[in-house]
Amino acid sequence: MPIATRAFAATAADKPLTPYSFERRDPGPDDVLIDIKYCGVCHSDLHAARSETGRSTYPLVPGHEIAGVVKAVGSNVTRFKVGDRVGVGCMVDSCRECASCQEGVEQYCVPGFTGTYGGKDRKGGTDQTITQGGYSDHITVDQHFVLSIPDSLPLDAAAPLLCAGITTYSPLKEWGVGPGSRVAVIGLGGLGHMAVKLATAMGAEVTVLSTSDRKKADAERMGAQHFLINSDKDAMKAAAEKFDLIINTVSATHEIASHIQLLARDGTMIMLGLTTEGLPVFALPLLWRRRRIAGSLIGGIRETQEMLDFCARHGIACDIETIAPDQINEAYERMEKSDVRYRFVIDMASLAA
Ligand SMILES: [Zn+2]
Numbered sequence: 001m002p003i004a005t006r007a008f009a010a011t012a013a014d015k016p017l018t019p020y021s022f023e024r025r026d027p028g029p030d031d032v033l034i035d036i037k038y039c040g041v042c043h044s045d046l047h048a049a050r051s052e053t054g055r056s057t058y059p060l061v062p063g064h065e066i067a068g069v070v071k072a073v074g075s076n077v078t079r080f081k082v083g084d085r086v087g088v089g090c091m092v093d094s095c096r097e098c099a100s101c102q103e104g105v106e107q108y109c110v111p112g113f114t115g116t117y118g119g120k121d122r123k124g125g126t127d128q129t130i131t132q133g134g135y136s137d138h139i140t141v142d143q144h145f146v147l148s149i150p151d152s153l154p155l156d157a158a159a160p161l162l163c164a165g166i167t168t169y170s171p172l173k174e175w176g177v178g179p180g181s182r183v184a185v186i187g188l189g190g191l192g193h194m195a196v197k198l199a200t201a202m203g204a205e206v207t208v209l210s211t212s213d214r215k216k217a218d219a220e221r222m223g224a225q226h227f228l229i230n231s232d233k234d235a236m237k238a239a240a241e242k243f244d245l246i247i248n249t250v251s252a253t254h255e256i257a258s259h260i261q262l263l264a265r266d267g268t269m270i271m272l273g274l275t276t277e278g279l280p281v282f283a284l285p286l287l288w289r290r291r292r293i294a295g296s297l298i299g300g301i302r303e304t305q306e307m308l309d310f311c312a313r314h315g316i317a318c319d320i321e322t323i324a325p326d327q328i329n330e331a332y333e334r335m336e337k338s339d340v341r342y343r344f345v346i347d348m349a350s351l352a353a
């Protein structure tokens with residue numbers, strides 16, 4: 001019996017999200033059926049709902065920061081049982097065969113991972129061929145792509161770790177951040193605030209760069225030791241060559257040349273924001289100090305579990321504002337104005353009430 005599912009969906013690029021019902025596949029041998037309790041609201045959701053990063057297929061149920069409780073498991077599932085606290089992030093499947101999948105970095109799957117929403121479903125099982133995300137009361141996911149949420153993490157504040165958390169954790173680990181590292185974070189939003197907390201917990205000296213001092217107190221509370229306003233030319237000059245790693249979370253088109261000057265020799269700037277236009281980069285400041293600009297995309301399943309366990313050990317979760325499902329359109333409007341500290345999380349359980 002397919003699983004009757006209630007959701008909020010976008011029906012067109014220029015329409016608000018509205019209530020929507022559809023069916024999930026019945027759990028197969030390797031599947032976990034999850035009662036969704038909370039779903040974080042990521043900027044990518046808004047882009048997808050509005051077809052801003054390629055044309056979406058409608059109706060589209062966004063949401064890839066899912067936290068909930070196991071409702072049923074298939075016969076091959078050994079890692080999870082009914083009642084377990086679990087999460088699902090940006091991926092629900094991948095080819096499982098390519099070099100990236102074999103190495104556990106499924107996000108770089110060569111034929112492409114299956115996105116939690118708007119992806120071509122590799123499993124099928126209902127007439128649904130396009131995956132639908134977490135703005136819904138249930139989801140059926142292959143056990144390989146289900147994460148265990150440690151007991152000490154609250155489900156609501158843990159939900160955004162599945163995208164915002166892992167997206168920042170992965171490059172911090174990959175570039176070896178630890179005690180003594182000097183890390184700068186550009187932009188204190190959903191991603192940025194997690195980068196500050198995680199880098200601080202790893203032992204780094206963290207600086208936040210922002211366009212105003214509105215969030216200075218928040219940055220310090222999260223562990224940042226320094227705060228820089230990036231239009232302050234003197235302060236920027238004084239910070240030249242100070243950082244080993246810059247986590248750049250800005251998704252709007254922005255000026256990066258002055259920020260590259262902040263990198264020490266062999267320093268790297270990690271681009272995490274999805275800018276839709278090119279950014280001018282000059283060769284001289286790069287070659288002069290052997291600096292690098294790199295990208296990074298979410299994280300693999302194994303690393304996502306490692307991140308959740310790390311957060312539990314260090315008592316880290318997201319700063320959230322919980323909303324009801326029917327407040328999602330208003331939340332999108334506020335996100336566009338960066339009016340959220342620091343992630344909206346939808347209380348999906350109220351959808352089932
Ligand atoms: Zn996301």
Ligand SMILES: [Zn+2]
Pocket residue numbers: 094095096097098099100101102108109110111112
């Ligand atoms: Zn693959």
